[in-house]
Amino acid sequence: MSSLELKNIYKSFLNKNVLADVNLTFQPEMIYGLFGCNGAGKSTLLNIIASRILTDGGEVFYDHQSVWEYDDLMAKIYLVDSNDMYYPGMKLSKIIADTAGFYGEFDQEYALELSEKFELNLDQKYAKLSTGYKTIFKLIMSLCVPAEYVLLDEPVLGLDSQHRKLFYQELLNTYTKKPRTFIIATHLIDEISQIIQRVLIMQNGKIVVNQEVEELLAEAYLVLGSEEDLAPYIHDLHVIGHEKLGNLHGYYILGELPAELTQQTTVQIETLSLDQVFVHLIQDEEGDAYVNN
Numbered sequence: 001m002s003s004l005e006l007k008n009i010y011k012s013f014l015n016k017n018v019l020a021d022v023n024l025t026f027q028p029e030m031i032y033g034l035f036g037c038n039g040a041g042k043s044t045l046l047n048i049i050a051s052r053i054l055t056d057g058g059e060v061f062y063d064h065q066s067v068w069e070y071d072d073l074m075a076k077i078y079l080v081d082s083n084d085m086y087y088p089g090m091k092l093s094k095i096i097a098d099t100a101g102f103y104g105e106f107d108q109e110y111a112l113e114l115s116e117k118f119e120l121n122l123d124q125k126y127a128k129l130s131t132g133y134k135t136i137f138k139l140i141m142s143l144c145v146p147a148e149y150v151l152l153d154e155p156v157l158g159l160d161s162q163h164r165k166l167f168y169q170e171l172l173n174t175y176t177k178k179p180r181t182f183i184i185a186t187h188l189i190d191e192i193s194q195i196i197q198r199v200l201i202m203q204n205g206k207i208v209v210n211q212e213v214e215e216l217l218a219e220a221y222l223v224l225g226s227e228e229d230l231a232p233y234i235h236d237l238h239v240i241g242h243e244k245l246g247n248l249h250g251y252y253i254l255g256e257l258p259a260e261l262t263q264q265t266t267v268q269i270e271t272l273s274l275d276q277v278f279v280h281l282i283q284d285e286e287g288d289a290y291v292n293n
């Protein structure tokens with residue numbers, strides 16, 4: 001398996017820059033979370049990688065070959081989003097059989113097993129499925145296709161919590177048995193923080209964070225204390241957020257804390273969730289200081 005390399009990707013709609021010189025390498029066999037506020041450019045980026053929309057500049061390479069020039073390379077990339085990909089009148093069992101015929105190594109057995117787990121009746125026609133079950137069916141297909149890069153744009157939209165949990169479990173199961181790359185664009189950051197290995201954050205069409213989740217969270221803190229206690233340290237730290245409750249100040253910080261500060265008995269230090277890091281980082285004008293491609 002090779003990495004997928006995005007080089008100098010530009011895209012604008014109606015003279016508005018949506019992607020501005022995106023350079024990024026997706027590693028094989030890695031689960032990525034792709035986060036960003038509404039309109040940040042996540043779907044545009046995934047659609048470009050999957051060749052569903054054209055760029056205004058730049059290219060996507062697999063093993064140094066442009067994926068848009070070779071059909072066999074395109075089969076290595078599979079995108080699931082809110083668009084319906086199937087003929088509405090077709091039975092699910094027929095869609096599975098046809099997909100298996102198209103992709104030689106489609107895991108038909110696993111598709112049937114997942115259909116049972118999700119209680120999906122394969123005799124139904126696609127058009128007759130509820131919104132949630134249409135999503136479930138598309139997700140089942142995404143876990144069974146032999147693509148090396150599976151792109152999931154808001155994959156659990158419309159799924160109840162039990163089905164979301166089951167999907168995350170199955171994604172991890174299939175990944176463990178057959179590692180490949182999943183890129184999951186979602187706003188449900190905390191829900192997937194346990195399954196992703198690397199976090200990508202987009203802001204205004206740029207990747208502003210590209211880091212191992214563990215590494216990012218290992219140095220993400222909320223430091224609580226009085227102004228008097230904290231003032232000597234704060235100016236040397238990367239503060240991404242600040243809150244004040246009466247006399248108590250809370251500073252959201254990325255980076256190593258000075259030992260002297262951590263030893264203060266009147267200062268309280270808490271670790272942050274990925275969602276907390278995202279919320280504060282995205283508001284922080286210096287967010288792009290964390291680019292780490």
Ligand SMILES: Nc1ncnc2c1ncn2[C@@H]1O[C@H](COP(=O)(O)OP(=O)(O)OP(=O)(O)O)[C@@H](O)[C@H]1O
Pocket residue numbers: 013014018036037038039040041042043044045
């Ligand atoms: N076909 C299009 N025509 C015009 N503008 C578009 C088109 N597709 C996307 N845009 C614009 O591009 C910007 C990025 O949209 P995109 O859907 O990529 O963002 P996103 O990060 O996926 O957002 P969300 O989290 O809301 O799904 C938005 O301002 C959007 O309005």
